Structure formats: structure tokens, C-alpha cells
Amino acid sequence: MFTNYNDAVEWIHSRLKFGIKPGLKRMEWMMERLGNPEKKIPIIHIAGTNGKGSTVSYLQNIFTEAGYKVGTFTSPYIEVFNERISLDGEPISDDEMVALVNEIKPLSEQLAETEFNSPTEFEVITAMAFYYFGVVNPPDIIILETGLGGKFDSTNIVEPILSIITNVGFDHMAILGDTIEEIAGEKAGIIKENAPVITGVSNEKALAVIQRIAEEKNVSLFALDNDIKITESSLKDNQELFSIFTPFNNYKDVVLTMRGEHQLRNASLAVTAIDYLQSENMFPLTEENMRTGLEKTSWKGRFETMSKDPLIIIDGAHNIEGVESLVDVVNRHYEDRKIHILFSALADKDFKPMIERLTAIATSMAFTTFDFPRAASAVDLYDACPIEDKRYYVSWEEALEKFIQCNDDVYIVTGSLYFISGVRGYLMK
Incomplete structure (x- = not known):
């Protein structure tokens, strides 16, 4: 039994050695023994290469604004581990985290003795979330984000009231497949009978896969x-202003604090989800709740302004789609300013095209590394950069100190969310 929070979280992280093991048998085994808590609360299930976190956040803020109690399960975390399991946007407490670990650890040990072997870190956290929301502190609704893919993701044992697939891009190809169709097929694995699906996928080949699976499931x-x-x-007062037409309704002049065209797309999926639920007389709320919820939404580490003078922005653009969105926002809001970029990434990501795309907006680029088993070296990132005005730092703290000057330029720190998490904590201090 754990009494100490750090020991409990360390035990969760010790599961990392079991890697990623696609498949649902271990989750089903654990859930059965816990009385299937994942079946007790209505769930909106969200998959996609990018935009999952923002879409979760829009929905959570809208429901919270309407007075509903909302559970969210997201990954990775930016500030504290507990963020992954949150109620009304607030992470669960350290004591609750310890109690959940004490509940799931014996189960995990029993599972290790079976033919299915030990659960992975993500399976353990998912089981904790389902137990918390289904038994310990039930919300009115859960907004559930997949960890990786969809079909074999440990969250995919649920029967949702609605599924959302934000977009499909080339990420985690070693696990999800080499073609856009294969990856779309994995994401579309969350589509279930009796649960309509909303998607922001624009790639025609990927969309065709989703359409086919929706037809097969008759949704x-x-x-x-x-x-x-x-x-x-x-753009209005540094905010996004847009109008949207859904199959159910029409909205003029919707305001978003989160910036970029990709955020209009994410917000549109959330609005359509709310509209669908209203059409089914589920979770009634007002248009005012929806508009206020959208405007109030912010998401840590997503084009987040950390300082205004000098202007420092952090953004977890950890794949090519994320980088494209970042470039779009910079061009929309800061086209007349000099842009300096500090970048770090995981070694198993295809970082060369990401760096090349960033050079389109960068006056200068700097590269660094961070304390994580799969982090790329600063030198490897530096070597992949084609522009002349570039440098690298072995320590990211030193990089921040030397890279940022007090002037009118824009300083953007971007790349891996694990990197952004550390930088954010440092800048907050």
C-alpha cells in the first residue's frame, strides 16, 4: 500500500518498461473485476492525430458552463501528472491519486500472473480513470481522449454516446501503419454502433475510410x-471570430480566445457535438453556455503566451500537422515581426520536415535537448536545419536564458510536449 504520492506515481511510471502493447484483453480483464465502471457514465470518445486536447477542452468548458459535472481523461500532462484525470478542468488531488493506485496495483499484479501479462503504464492510468469516474466520484459525462490510435487503444472498451475523430496525419507510424488509409482505419476503430461520429478529417483518402466504417456500423x-x-x-482584438453552419443550427460571430484556423476547426467539432446532443434531448444547455464556454477555453502549451515583454509563446507542435498549424497562426497574427524559434523533439519523430517547415517563418532557430529517454540530441536537430542563423545548446535552461532577448521580436518555444512541459514549469517560476 502506498501512503506517499511520489511513490505511487513512481510505481505508475515503472510500468513504462512494459512499452506499448496494443490490444484490449488486459483492459477488459481489469474492468470486469472492477464491475465495469466504464459502462456507468455517458462518454464522448475522441481520437485524432492533433486537436484532441483542444476539442476535449472546448466541450468540458461548455458543459461546465451549463452546470454539468464533467470528467476528462487526457494525455500527456503539461504541469502535473494528475491533470490526466480531471473534474471540471481541475486535476484530481494527490490523495485521490494514491487511493487509485492502491486500488489498481493489486489488480495489475494479479493480471501479470495470467496469460495476458502485465498492464502497460497507459492501461494502468486508464483503469484508474474509469474506476475514479465510475465508482469514486461519478460525473454527469466523461470526455475521453484516446492515447494512441483508436482500435486497440486501451480506452476503446467503452460504448460512447458520440465519437469524434479530429483529424488524421502521419504520426506513430511504427504502430499505426505507413499509409494515411491504415492510420485512418486505426482511428476509426473508435466508431461504434448507436454512436454517431463527427470528424474534422480533410484528407480525402482518410475520410473515405471513416465514411466506409461509419456505413458498416450504420451510424x-x-x-x-x-x-x-x-x-x-x-481576427478581432487578437481573438478569432467565426461563423459556423452545422446540420442542426447556424451561429454567427462565435469568439475564440485560442488562436489559429485549426482552432476554428476543433471548436466546430465541439459545437456540432453539442448540437447533436441537443437534437437528442441529451444534456440540455443554452447557446449562451456554448458561446461562453468556447470563449473561456484555453489549453496549456498550445500557442500559449508565457510573457508579453519580451513576447514568449510556447506550443507543443510535435508532428508535421502541429507545425503546419503553428506556422498558420504565426502568419495570421505576427506576419510583420521577427520570429525566433527554440525547438526540441523526440528522436523517433520525423523531425527534419518539421524543422524545414519552421524555417519558413523563422528569422533564427535554436535547438536543444531535454531529459527524456527518447529525446533527440541538440546536434542532430541542428544538423537537420537548412538556415544559416542557427545555434544549439545542450541545456535547455541555458538555451532559454541566451536565446531570449529583451526586444520587440517574437520568441517561440516548440516541439515535443514533454519538452514544452518542462519549459512551461520553468517559465512559470
């Missing part, structure tokens, strides 16, 4: 750019 599909349309967008 309605609402696709952005087809059934859902962003009819106009502009």
Missing part, C-alpha cells in the same frame, strides 16, 4: 467541410 457521420461549414472567419 450517422457529420464531416467538417461537408455537413459542417465554417462560413466566415476574421
Whole structure:
């Protein structure tokens, strides 16, 4: 039994050695013994290469604004581990985390003795979340983010009221497949009978896969750019202003604090989800709740301003789609400013095209590494950069100190979310 929070979290992290083991048998085994808590609360299930966290956050804020108690399960965390299991946007307490570990650890040890072997770190955290929301502190609704892919993701034992697939891009290809169709098939694995699916996928080949699976499951599909349309967008007081047409309704002049065209897309999926639920008389709320919830939404580490003078922005753009979104936001909001970028990434990511894309907006680039088993070296990142005005630092703390100057330029720290998490904590201090 654990009494200490750090020991409990260390035990969870010790499961990392079991790697990623796609498949649902271990989760089903654990859930059965806990009385299937994942079946007790209505769930919205969200998959996608990018945009999952923002979409979760939009929905959570809208429901919270309407007075509902909302559970969220997300990954990775940015500030504290407990963020992964949150109620109304607030991470669960350290004591609750310890109690959950004490509940799941014996189960994990029993499972290790079976033919299924030990659960992975992510399976343990997922089991903790289901037990917390299903037994310990039940919310009105859970917004559940997949960890990786969809079909064999440990969250995919649920029967949701609605599924959302934000987008499909090339990420985690060693596990999810080499083609956009294969990856889309994995993400579309979350589509279940009796639960309509909403998607922001724009790639035609990926969308065709999702359409086919929705037809096989005999569920309605609402696709952005087809059934859902962003009819106009502009910038107002450094915020995004847009109008949206869904299959259920029409909204003018919706305001977002989160910036970038990709955020209009994420918010549109959330709005359509709310509209669908209203059409089914589920979770009634007002248009005012929805508009206020959207405007209040911010998401740590996603184009987040950490300092205004000098202007320092952090953004967890950890794949090519994320980088494209970052470039779009910079071009929308800071096209007349000099941009300096500090970048770090995981070695198993295809970072060369990411760096090349960032050079399109960068006046200068700096590279660094961070304390993580799979982090790329600063030198490898530096060597992959084609521009002349570049440098590298072995220590990211030193990089921050030397890279940022007190002037009117824009300083963007981006790359792996694990890296951004450390930088954010450091800048907050």
C-alpha cells in the first residue's frame, strides 16, 4: 500500500518498461473485476492525430458552463501528472491519486500472473480513470481522449454516446501503419454502433475510410467541410471570430480566445457535438453556455503566451500537422515581426520536415535537448536545419536564458510536449 504520492506515481511510471502493447484483453480483464465502471457514465470518445486536447477542452468548458459535472481523461500532462484525470478542468488531488493506485496495483499484479501479462503504464492510468469516474466520484459525462490510435487503444472498451475523430496525419507510424488509409482505419476503430461520429478529417483518402466504417456500423457521420461549414472567419482584438453552419443550427460571430484556423476547426467539432446532443434531448444547455464556454477555453502549451515583454509563446507542435498549424497562426497574427524559434523533439519523430517547415517563418532557430529517454540530441536537430542563423545548446535552461532577448521580436518555444512541459514549469517560476 502506498501512503506517499511520489511513490505511487513512481510505481505508475515503472510500468513504462512494459512499452506499448496494443490490444484490449488486459483492459477488459481489469474492468470486469472492477464491475465495469466504464459502462456507468455517458462518454464522448475522441481520437485524432492533433486537436484532441483542444476539442476535449472546448466541450468540458461548455458543459461546465451549463452546470454539468464533467470528467476528462487526457494525455500527456503539461504541469502535473494528475491533470490526466480531471473534474471540471481541475486535476484530481494527490490523495485521490494514491487511493487509485492502491486500488489498481493489486489488480495489475494479479493480471501479470495470467496469460495476458502485465498492464502497460497507459492501461494502468486508464483503469484508474474509469474506476475514479465510475465508482469514486461519478460525473454527469466523461470526455475521453484516446492515447494512441483508436482500435486497440486501451480506452476503446467503452460504448460512447458520440465519437469524434479530429483529424488524421502521419504520426506513430511504427504502430499505426505507413499509409494515411491504415492510420485512418486505426482511428476509426473508435466508431461504434448507436454512436454517431463527427470528424474534422480533410484528407480525402482518410475520410473515405471513416465514411466506409461509419456505413458498416450504420451510424450517422457529420464531416467538417461537408455537413459542417465554417462560413466566415476574421481576427478581432487578437481573438478569432467565426461563423459556423452545422446540420442542426447556424451561429454567427462565435469568439475564440485560442488562436489559429485549426482552432476554428476543433471548436466546430465541439459545437456540432453539442448540437447533436441537443437534437437528442441529451444534456440540455443554452447557446449562451456554448458561446461562453468556447470563449473561456484555453489549453496549456498550445500557442500559449508565457510573457508579453519580451513576447514568449510556447506550443507543443510535435508532428508535421502541429507545425503546419503553428506556422498558420504565426502568419495570421505576427506576419510583420521577427520570429525566433527554440525547438526540441523526440528522436523517433520525423523531425527534419518539421524543422524545414519552421524555417519558413523563422528569422533564427535554436535547438536543444531535454531529459527524456527518447529525446533527440541538440546536434542532430541542428544538423537537420537548412538556415544559416542557427545555434544549439545542450541545456535547455541555458538555451532559454541566451536565446531570449529583451526586444520587440517574437520568441517561440516548440516541439515535443514533454519538452514544452518542462519549459512551461520553468517559465512559470
